[in-house]
Structures are given as C-alpha cells and as structure tokens.
Amino acid sequence: MTLRIGIIHNNEQKSLDVFQRLVPLIEKKAGIKLVERDPELVITIGGDGTLLSAFHRYNHKLSDVLFLGVHTGHLGFYTDWRDYELEELTDSLCRNRGKSVSYPLLDVVVNFSDGRSKHFLALNESTIRKGSRTMVADVYIKEERLERFRGDGLSVSTPTGSTAYNKSVGGAVLHPSISALQLAEIASLNNRVFRTLGSPAIIGNQEWIEVKLRSQGNHMITVDQLDVSGPEISSVKYKIAEERIHFASYRHMHFWHRVKDAFIRED
Template identity: 75%
Template sequence: MRIGIIHNNEADSLRVFRDLKPLLKKKGGIEIVERDPELVISIGGDGTLLSAFHRYSHQLDRIRFLGVHTGHLGFYTDWRDYELPELVDSLCNDNKNSVNYPLLDVIVNFSDGKSQHFLALNESTIRKGTRTMVCDVYIKDELFERFRGDGLAMSTPTGSTAHNKSVGGAVVHPSINAMQLAEIASLNNRVFRTLGSPSILGPDDWVEIKVKSAGQHLVTIDQLDISGQDIASIQYRIATEKIQFAAYRHMHFWRRVKEAFIRED
C-alpha cells in the first residue's frame, strides 16, 4: 500500500509523525510516498485534513483519507494519537472499504470573463467586508430572491456543523446528497425581504449568486480565500466527486455531533 502522510507543525503532530513512520516501515507491503498515494493519513485537526483534501482533490477517485487527531475530537478524524499500533494493524488488514461524503462544486466567475473551479469539503461563503452585500440568488437559472446582508454560506452535509450551524442552519447527515444555503445576517424589514431561513437543495439543483453590490468581495472555499478581484458570480452544485474515508473504524456521524456539541466531560 502506498501511503502519504500530511501533518501540521504543532509539537504533538510532529511527535506522532515521528512515531508513526517507523511503525509503518516495520510492516511489509507499505510504502510512504508523496505522489500518487492510495491512502492519505492526516495528522492534526480538521484543518489539516482539509489541507490534505485540497492537495489531492484531483485524485479523489483513487485515494482514501484517514485522520489522526492530536487534540480534541474532530469531525474528520477516527483515530487518536495514542492508538498508532492499532492503526497500523488495521492498515495491514485492509479490506478496501470506505465511507463516502458529498462535496461542493464551486465555480467563481470574474468580471473579466475568467473563472476558477474548486471542490469544497466543508463550505463556501461570500461576503463584502463591513458593507452590506447585495446579490441575486438564482436556483436552476430562475431568480429566487435579491439578498441584502452580511453574506451567504453554502455547505456540504459534513460542513453543516461548521459556519452553517453558527448562523442557524440545519445539521444534515452526510448520507443525504445535498447542499445547504444559509443567510449570514440578512436584512429583513418591510422594504427588503429574503426567505430568512436555510434552504436544503438536492442533487438536481444548482445555485448561482450574482453580485450586485460594488467593490471587492471575499469568497472562501474551506480554508482558501479569494479576494482582490472583481467577482461577478458564483455557481454551486453538488459535485460528482466524493471524498472517501477509510472505514477501518469509522465513527458514525451523530456520535461525532454529540461529542462536539453535547457531551460534557
């Protein structure tokens, strides 16, 4: 098995990386590589796994991911830093099973006619600094509403527990092939109206946000930022690609939600 390892530079993550490498090398049939891995092990938190995802997003059809967390429990990490021997034993008994999560397909269009294409594991947002953002929201090429407010967030099911949840969005199980559009501090009064609640869209839907306010806007795709360019519109749909997590010991989603938001230590 060809294994790639991505880690952050925190002391605990570096320690786990140093401990994991010799354990893997002792096992036959495992090769640690940087290019064309079959399995990518992320050591750190969810941010580290997001970085690993974007690094290998062009190879999703042949790569599985696995997360080792070195802090508190993360949404994308199934193993803890003190479980390395058990992890390596699981790798040696690989059954090739995986758990798939939906992704977001994002196309950012600029005023000069150019565009950029991205995949998002968590979410994408658009904002306009300290000024009110104005944009038209189209669903399936039909005008749905004119939005005025701080911004809009489009999330995947796994990303529904992040920024989406903080602005009142629903938590969506990743077995549901959907994306969710949530408003960030919308203006709603007798003059300006929006739906005022999150919208969950299916695999046959697509959304285009056409910018109407002047000046610079900030677009995020997971931890990536796009600013300093004239953004004309953003197109969202559920991606045909999916991320695959190795299912050696995959924690089910609602347990992750409980661990993150409900359980008291």
C-alpha cells in the same frame, strides 16, 4: 500488493511527536510503503484543518486516494483515530484494505466580469462576503430567482460541512448520506423594505445555486481555507460535485456519534 501511504501533519509539537512514533510502526509492517508521491492512502495528523489541507492537495485525484485522520487537537470531526491508538491503527491498515465511505463535495465556480472563471471543490463550505459593507446579490435556484439578498453574506455548505461555519449561522445539521447542499444567510436585512427567506434552504443534487452580485466593490469568496477576492467577481455558482471524498473505513465513526461528541458530550 503493497499499499502506498503518504503522511501529512501540522507543525504542532504533539503532531510531530505522533509522526515520529507512527513512521517506524508503518515501516515494519509488510505490504505497506511510505511514499511522498502518488499515495493510495493519505494519513493526516492534526485536526480537521490538516485534513482539509490534505484534501485540497489531492483533490485532483480523489478517485485514487483514501483519507484517514489521526486526531491531536481539540476537535476532530473528520478524524477517527487518537494519538494513543497508533499500533491499533497500523494493524488495521493490514487487515481491512479497500473499505471506504464517501461524502458529497461542493462544486464552486467563481465567474468574473471579464469572462474568466475559476473552479474549486470544497469539503466544508464556501462563503460570499463584502467586507464591512452590505452585500447585495440576486440568489437563483436553478433558473428561478429566489430573492434579492441584502446582508453580511451567504454560506453554502456540504452535509459534512453543515457542522462547521453553517451551524454557527443557524443552519441545520445534515447527515452526509443526504446528497444535498445548504444555503444559509449571514445577518440578512429583513424589514418593511427588504425581505429574504430568512431561514436555511436545503437544495437537492439535481439543482444548483447561482449568486449574482449586485453590490459594487470588493467581494471575498472563501472555499474551505482558500480565499478569492476582487471587485471583478460577478457571480458564483454552486452544485453538488460529481467527485466525492473517500475516507478509509478501518474504523469510521458513526456520524451522529461525531455530532454528539463534538457538541453535546455528556461527562
């Protein structure tokens, strides 16, 4: 049975060189076909940003697509293969078909004051900000109001996204086997008048977060690399998505090895 493979790369010269070397290696393998539409396996060449772009391109058919990343940048948290391992990679495509590991995703619904809503999936995180002004929002966990937040903004991340922006604002690193989302505050105001939880919160997959905006003016929502903004945004709802992303586990790196390699690497 022929394996249909699509390749997505960034425009850095190193990635273009890897693409030129990878294509003939794949084309000479029996049972593998390069396609531009309806791939079963998507190989990304670049870094985590390239893989995020591929995820958003194919997030409408996540149950039918596996992802695999070739790392050519400075940090590849989602990429298992290096640019000098292409022959080993193509050999693995033939030997280890069908094996995969899946990670949780974030379901994001942005609601507008006129009744409209927009739905997104995030692999890493979503943030809410209000430009250079203080954002005011009521934060609900399920139906219970947790706090009235005042500060720069809020970040909601997946377990794999916990190592991205979430970590930089003081969030915890979560193993992706934990089906949960994480709420982290971005520069909250805490004094005798205004109080917030002041620490990250881990929310289980049977609960959800709703952020109801109380400040006036333009708010910006990010969903991974995507932006949604406008004064008419009224609330944002987050939960663990029913969909999951599936990575081809021809050689899937241990999560804590990734963490160590990315943040602690010992020379």
